[in-house]
Amino acid sequence: MEKKYWQSIEETNPDYTPQKEESNSSTIEILTDDTNVKSTSRRDFLKWCGISFFSATVISACENPVKKAIPYLHQPETLTPGKANWYASSFVDGNRFCSVLVKSRDGRPIKIEGNDLCTFTGGGTNAIAQASVLSLYDDGARYKYPAKKGEKIGWEIADEQIKKALREAGEKGKKCYLLTPTLLSQSTKELINSLKAKYPALEFVSWDAVGYEAIREAHLTAFGRAAIPDYRFDKASLIVSFSADFLATWVAPVSFANRYAKTRKISESNPAMSRHIHFEAGMSVTGSNADERVPVKPSTELDIIMELYNEMAALTGNPVFSSPASGYDTKALAEEILAHKGKSIIVCGHNNLQAQILINAINLMAESYGNTLDNRKTLNMGQGNQEAMAQMIEQMEQGNAELVMFYKSNPLYNYPNADRLKSALANVPMSVSFATAKDETAKECTFILPDNHYLESWGEAMPVWGTHSLMQPVMQPVFNTRQFQSTLLAWLDKDTDYHAYIKEYAEKALFPRQTRYPDFQQFWINTLQAGILETDEVFAFDARLQSGVVSDAVAQLKTQTANTAQVQFMVHENVAMADGSYANNPWLQELPDPVTKIAWDNFAAVSPAFAEEHNLKDGDIINFNSVEVPMIIQPGQAMDTISLALGYGRTFAGKSADKVGVNAFRLLTGSAFLWDVATWQKTGSGHQFARTQTHHSMEGRPIVRESTLDKYKQSPNAGNEIREYHLKHMSTLYPEHTYEGHHWVLMVDLNACNGCSTCVIACQAENNTPVVGKDEVRRRRIMHWMRIDRYYTGEKENPGVVYMPLMCQHCDAAPCENVCPVSATNHSHEGINQMAYNRCVGTKYCINNCPYKVRRFNWFRYAMNDRFDYNMNSELGRMVLNPDVTVRERGVVEKCSFCIQRIQDAKLKAKNERRKLKDGDVVPACMGACPSKALVFGDINDPDSKVARLIKDPRNYHLLEEFHTLPTVGYLTKIRNKKG
């Protein structure tokens, strides 16, 4: 007999019939029974007395707090309360560079934007530059005063003691070391040189945790000049990359993404785009954008480079050297490169001298130099020197070092052999760290002389010859910190005002190089305002190959690839963590990796076939080279390879960074990125990732529509044919909206978007989106208003990857609006699906009814809550909040507003200036941050606007159009330049 569940004892009676209606009416009866109403008992009456008395008492006791308004004593002319100021500055950190505009409200910087005047970066930014403003307010991790062995100390006393050590080291015949990453600042280098002149014992060592010195050295070996050419992807019609993740992390990703996108945007009038072939082991952002991606083992990659060289040499009549067979059709590739002579570019991400020499030779045969590789205005990145670093450690070990100083470098975390360095450091009597915030190296140093954050500093940088970018402070130092350069000036017994120094430097070095301003003061003010000065300075080299270089390189490379292990691993930077410097930035920690969509973790990626062979599944922890890492199955990963992101596993960086992930630097023994896996095994334990997208397939629905270039040339709506069908079948019962004035539309060019996720951070910074932490992300409660969906197409071992930025679609027939019981979400006169937080009662019906899943629910109060101990839980951290956007309370739904505050601001500006709103006046945060300019926002009621043109493009489609939601966000189909 079937098992029956019952709720009350009556139900067990076989004659029992449930009397739902009766019981319902009986409950109502209690309320409507007139005997009850008439006989308000004394107790009820007393209750009424009490209620009226106490509600009156309680309510009148709710006093409005007295709020004070404190004006300035002397209001600065430039500062208007309630209005933002913008300052041009530069984000410079080692090799990383971005010319930026800083938005400052009431004296505090709150948002970073790209500087359109900088032709090098093209006005874009990246996630790290976007998030850098948050590090300014990191009061948990920032050093707040100069200290000696943890004790507070005065600047003068510290200066005296260090100066004494610098002097005495020379007398004792010992060395002092200053370790810095690549310095893009010419004035800082000049300053270090004068310091060296004053203290001859001082040695200057440049070292990058993730370096590009092999490229520089390869040019020295091959062409006789240590330089890195500027990579002009915008001039290329064929791009071949060997593990160079140039769209996300490699050398100058902001500039490269901008240039790359220029060759990827196509229109009916100009149906031409570059072709991108990518060789790599793990799936990188750049690789996932390639037209043809070849997953290969790192050693095979080097074999391919050798073979490609030989094939090209054979075709161009250059000497050929024997090399191992790679198994890839390099002949066809060589022919293709030569077919694009002068318009191809070959790049290699391996920090391997021999490989880079061969790449130089290949580029030379492809006639890239002078065309796609600028050998006059060369890059300044990659000045690190591994050998000098090794020598320094040796000297330290031998006790020859009196003083070691660390500027913007944290080798105790990211030097491959950090333990050796640590014991060597113990041998040095005095050490100094200039760290801005907590790091592993500063912890071990005698002195901590905290440097200013870049938003509190003066400075200058020259990322590429002929482009000077100025850095100016946007606020007074928050803590008792002093700029590194000012400290150097103090040691030179000079005035510590670096502003005066840099002004003097500009007068001497920059002012004579321009002719626009005859007066220096005028020049200085205007250049500072622009942030950028472009001059005709060059650092050129002749692309003429030295003899014997290639044969040596091939010979050495052959031995390197000859005896490699079956399983190899690669480490790489990712868009958020880079070399680990920004690990304590909760925005970056919570940024899902563009490819795997994992936040708050790094992981060992293996291929599906490898996982199947060894019976592995997502989250299994494996132990390789005696490090335990959780693994994931990554479609497109090369067989027998493991790749792992750098920058995680910090131990002394702050509450957001510590103990998150695994320190991949620990696995290395040198600067190269290719390593053998000596041993590996499954540990048996598992790990749960914080993953924001667990479903990877579009289930056969045309969510992301793509086509190939050939098909596009034949028919401009290739891949988008289904749209016609949908348009024909559109009908609705609801009245349609009319838009008398503006009708805002956002267009996303899927061909230009490379998935770098800069927009996600920009949106978070602009809209006060909270960080929720690993646990909450695991529960799928991430609050990002926009996300980048990533889908795989094709076979598992080498799938095609498509990215789709997804924000609120602002549907004209919005499903969310119809179900809101309190009309908290409704439609505006300008086509915006608006959300009134104070009206929302948190039913979440709208979330359930949204087919795009772009609405977010505030499960908790994320601000001022110890459970979410991120930036919003500290007085200083909340300074970054945008005062133009409400901080949402618990229990309300939120979502993308098209940056309504910016729309309102632009409209008001136009009204006050008594003019029509121009196209381009409104720039939402995502659009402004995008290095590829993949997003375009505007008013389609303005027939001259860009969006009005783009929405008519045959490539345009709307997501899930068949639901007749009429989204105002449009997507342009992705076109791939595939053969066949």
Place this chain on the structure above:
Amino acid sequence: MKKNQQISGKTWLKSTKLLPLSAFLAMVTIMLFTLNSVLATDQPETDEVMDTTEVITDEPAEQTEQQEEAQPEEAAEEVSPYVRGEYTTQQIRRGERLFHGLAPFGSGLHDCASCHYTQPQKEINWNPAAIEMARLWEQDPGYSIMDIMNNPVSMRLMEDHAGMTITAEEQHLLEAYYTQLLEKGPGELKAYPIRAAIFWGLGFLMLLAIVDLIITRKIPFKGVHIFILFIGIAVHGQFAMAEAQRLGRTQDYAPDQPIKFSHLIHAEENEIDCQYCHFTADFSATANFPSNNVCMNCHNVVRTGTLSGAFEINKIHRAADNDEPIEWIRVHKLPDHSFFSHAQHVNAGKLDCAECHGQVETMHIVRQVEDLSMGWCLTCHREHEVDFFDNPYFQIYERLHEKIKNGEINGVTAAELGGEDCMSCHY
């Protein structure tokens, strides 16, 4: 059901003999509470003192115990017993009596309290309050009441304090009183004394009625009890409702400001434009409180006010000297989730300040005239026509322009252009 309830009610009452006791206790508590709240605010006392104890003596008294030039040799003898900072409770008491005129001054002059309040007031009194003078005295070790009284420097001081002098002993006593004032702080202002009396009085009456109705049964007519209780509930309910509606709104809020600044003097009599001081209203979201240097534009020259003499204006100068900005009390404030822009309304909307702020130029103390509720905002959005014809921004509304041409409509209100959209104010 009905019976059940009544029975249970009665039995409960009978079984709990504690009721009379608890009622008595509650009564005592309420009385104590009322008494306490009255005592906590010393304002009525002060007022009383001021009204009743005016000592009028016209005895001219030339004081000889002057500290400085007058008779320095005597001063040295006389001043030494009165060391600043050392006061006995006896002296404090005497100082207070002196200030309030309960003990006459040696010179027979007016008591201080006839002109100076002890605490800042709801209604304006242009003379400095005792607490303010006490603060000044506390900040400045060289501050001497005697000097000011005996040798007034400004016109106002001279006129108002003509013939008033005090002795070193009296100064010492007044200083003693100052210390007490400083210790006690400004105290709280009693908000609505009449309403409070009604509230508590009715509460007390209701309690009595209930007690009599259930236990004592002295009054045979139940109608009396019921009348009292119904009136009580109604009045309390009305209070509750009024307060609930006002919750978060501050209509009629007119706080005392750190400087007795009169908009009437500045905006009406001297005809200074609103935007001379609140200049950012034209181009920024917020209408600024003028910074000190703006005040100084005039008050560098204008050192004495018509009403308050130099005392209030000195505060601006002192703020500049001490590098301490003036902490004004904000009157008009919207909740954080409303993004109101002055520039939008003043510049683009061409609204007059008075439309939202009332006739500020007629007020000594600024009072919030409108309730600044959302309904009030929306009413204006629905009624107010925008600058549709002159401002080229509105040219994009082609269809509406056409309708006007055809005579279908006369003008366009803000609401018709999206002025009712949630996200025009809340984002």
